[in-house]
Amino acid sequence: MKESGRKVGAVSPCAACKLLRRRCAQVCVFAPYFPADEPQKFASVHKVFGASNVNKMLQELPEHQRRDAVSSMVYEANARVRDPVYGCVGAISSLQKQIDSLQTQLALAQAEVVHMRMRQFSTSSSPGAMDRAVDQAAMGESLWSC
């Protein structure tokens, strides 16, 4: 199947044209991304964005970006169907909370490492050991960056 249209000789309409009850042209903008055997994909984007908006958004993009755009619209639409109040902004908020929690845990773990390193150096007998511990503690963060 070509990105720009449909297989020559194909007669069955794509999922979009089937739902919209219209003739599925050879150059149908929906056909490459909404196959007849996955009707739910188009049903979701149609419900949330509207067929005309989806059509417009696809037409405004170069062909090589349309598949990704359809995937992200289907994802967004499904999220909005599942959660009509927050849609995929709910997922963003939940991921943001997870990041805050991980940053707190990481800060605690890094503080623990610095604390242990300083204790270790303070019991060492070599001169200047505490200075080195403080220097390493100051550099602490770079140890964990990956």
Add this chain to the structure above:
Amino acid sequence: MKESGRKVGAVSPCAACKLLRRRCAQVCVFAPYFPADEPQKFASVHKVFGASNVNKMLQELPEHQRRDAVSSMVYEANARVRDPVYGCVGAISSLQKQIDSLQTQLALAQAEVVHMRMRQFSTSSSPGAMDRAVDQAAMGESLWSC
């Protein structure tokens, strides 16, 4: 301003009715959330979801959830206008990468703590110190949960 409609006596149309060039009724579903002085909010959701879909989605929700729904729709629409290929799914993907990176950094920091603790115990003279170190290492994760 009431959630269910507009101030009695208000004459200027809301941003939605202004854009759609229609009369803004006392019970206009858009008016409480799309004030005339913020025209860009409605312009974005109209471009991405379509006024009719926004209307339908709001009508299907109880009034106390409509403000959050509008905020999340405006957020989503602005993200789609900024990034027509990935929309706010791009933000989700970027947050997910940030989480993966933080989880790796946290695992490294926790491993460092366990390593230092075991080294500390192994140089200790008390009997059974190594067993305690291994026990503490096994419990490692609970030390960081917050």
